[in-house]
Amino acid sequence: MKVLIVDDEANIHKTTSIALKAMGHEPFSAYSGTQTIRKLDENRIDVVFLDLRLGSEDGLEVFDKIRASGHDVPIIIFTAYSSISTAIEATKKGVFDYVLKPFVPEQIRQALERVQKNISLETKVVELESQVSGASPPVIFESDQKSMQHIYRLTERAAPSDATVLLLGPSGTGKTVLAKRIHLLSERAEKPFVVVHCPSLSKELLESELFGHVKGAFTGAVKDTWGKIEAADGGTLFLDEIGDLPFEIQAKLLRFLQERQYERVGETKTRKGNVRIVAATNKDLQAATREGGFREDLFYRLNVISVVMPSLAERPADIPALAQNFLDYHAKQQGRSGCAFSDACLSALRNYEWPGNLRELHNVVERCLILCDNGSIEVDDLPPEVRAGSASGGPTSRLTIGGDFKLEEIEEAHINGVLANAKSYQQAAEILGINKTTLYRKRKRKPSLDPEHDGDHESEVEEHEEAASRV
CATH class of the missing domain: 1.10.8.60 (Helicase, Ruva Protein; domain 3)
Incomplete structure (x- = not known):
């Protein structure tokens, strides 16, 4: 986590920073209330350690200023034994916790673990509320289709890594749901899952949405704003419909993927982002690279693990x-x-x-x-288009070469398609490379094969059979 230490003693900053770095956290420092507000404005801070006696300032007054400035970050008070009653009063005001001075690193670790558990519980509550409110049906990740079984196995193996995943396939096939599953199966599951829908905004707004901006960067930028990369820090950033990402932003995204560095719009300070990228598109990105609409180097950087979602x-x-x-x-x-x-x-x-x-x-x-x-x-309860479509198309229209289908199903589909377009049995047999007798026998064996040809060609085929038998 990003931890801001607010204290007027340099030694406290030094020892606390060393302890935080050893635990894998990133420390920031402030020595006054004014510096604290500025640090909170400049960086997305996860938790604040605030001294109750901050020089000539009262720590609780600084706490009030932090809340008044719109920052609801968890705050942990540093306090001496003599001020413990004040610290208890502070918790009633909304301070998250307090640590007694002098402290040891283990006390800092325990305090931060309590913050992390609280954040985790809040995330779970939001997810449960979403389920209870019926936001969407529960998702099932079991399949009787071999192609989907392979996809689920592949994503389960890829999820624990930080490798970029590219989800391909038509709209409505469940790419967003699969992206969320990858996140939940990863070690980042307790961190945010943030979505950026690439076609929904203009180039300028999308760049700000992704990287953030500073006040005055463009018309309407009335305050500093963190982008989705910062919001997803430690978690997963899902770039939906990345095939529609404007060409000008593609170079910046490529740099972020390569170096994990970026700048907010209107700012020169380089920042680092710790996010796992999952992208999805219904477009053919390889064709787009050939046509010049999508950067080839970005495609290869995204295409570390690719998953093709089949149509329904x-x-x-x-x-x-x-x-x-x-x-x-x-x-x-x-x-x-x-x-x-x-x-x-x-x-x-x-x-x-x-x-x-x-x-x-x-x-x-x-x-x-x-x-x-x-x-x-x-x-009869189905929509007319579903009834008509299922009657005209039938199961044959969904067959694909290399799919999970029996040879006899593919043969039936092909013969049915040829018969539907042929003017006669003779023409159909010539297209199929068999004689009319063989075609008729196949049709008799499979009544579903083009029943409308019965009246037109039955006598013709029977005569052909008789002639063949005489020969």
């Missing part, structure tokens, strides 16, 4: 569990119970393409629960 259509095995998870969440929110999808409805959900991915599935499930008449959600 590419993980059909997970759709029933994901849909039920969303359903349970909204059913609880609406005070309903015993809600479930019919088999036909689940089949339709699996067969739909889901261009909006998880976000679209979430919204569709909420809509279905609102509109269904009983505890069972049927196909």
Whole structure:
């Protein structure tokens, strides 16, 4: 942590600073109330050690000035035995703790551990309040899809390191959720997880958002402001949609990634940042580098560990569990119970393409629960586009070469696609490189293959079979 020592004795500064450095903390010094306010304005301080007798100043008056200036940093009082009653009164005013003089390093360590535990508890309370208020459904990190199982294993292995992680994939596939999971599995889990949404601001405002600015740096900069790098100190900085990061800021981000150094806008002082970077984008960054829209050196610096999130259509095995998870969440929110999808409805959900991915599935499930008449959600409860899309596309449209599919599924998909576009069985057979008899037998074995061709070509194929048998 960044610790400010406020005392009028140089020896206290020296001994306390040595102890803090040995514990891995960063000490700052101030000798008066005025210096204290200035240090707090210039640096993001985590905790203050404040002498109760600060020369001619009263430590409690300095405490009041700190609070009046808008700084709510935890404050620990240094006090002698003779002033212990005053120290107790100070805690009633809002002072976090007190340490008796003369003190030993272990007392400092224990006081700081109490601060860290308090910060950790406050963070957990915020997270619990978010869950209780129903901000979002609980996330499940289990999958029946091999591709997702591989992704979860990869991120679990990468999380404990400080390596930069680049999350790629379409919008709505859960990249932000995965970034938060990486943070929670890391050694930085007790520190902040800070998000910067790159497309949401102009170049000037985004630069200030990321690095911070000083008063007067630009029109509207009425006070010094810390950026997200400083806010995420010790934790994780998530750069969402980094493919939209303005080219002018890319060089500054590259420097930070290489040297962990930066300057606030309008300031010449170089600062260091201790953050782990996780970035995400739905764009093809390699194509963007070739076209000159994204720095190649920045891409390689970001691309230490890359994870490609599949679209929802590419993980059909997970759709029933994901849909039920969303359903349970909204059913609880609406005070309903015993809600479930019919088999036909689940089949339709699996067969739909889901261009909006998880976000679209979430919204569709909420809509279905609102509109269904009983505890069972049927196909008729689905939005028209989902019913039409699942009927026309079917499961074949989600197949990809190299995916988790059987050969017979891929064959069925290919034959179905050829039959849908061919003018006749003869043309379809020529495209497939087989004769019409073989094509007909495959269709008979798989009734789902292009049933609309039955009436048009059945007699033609039967005649062909008879002729083949005579030969």
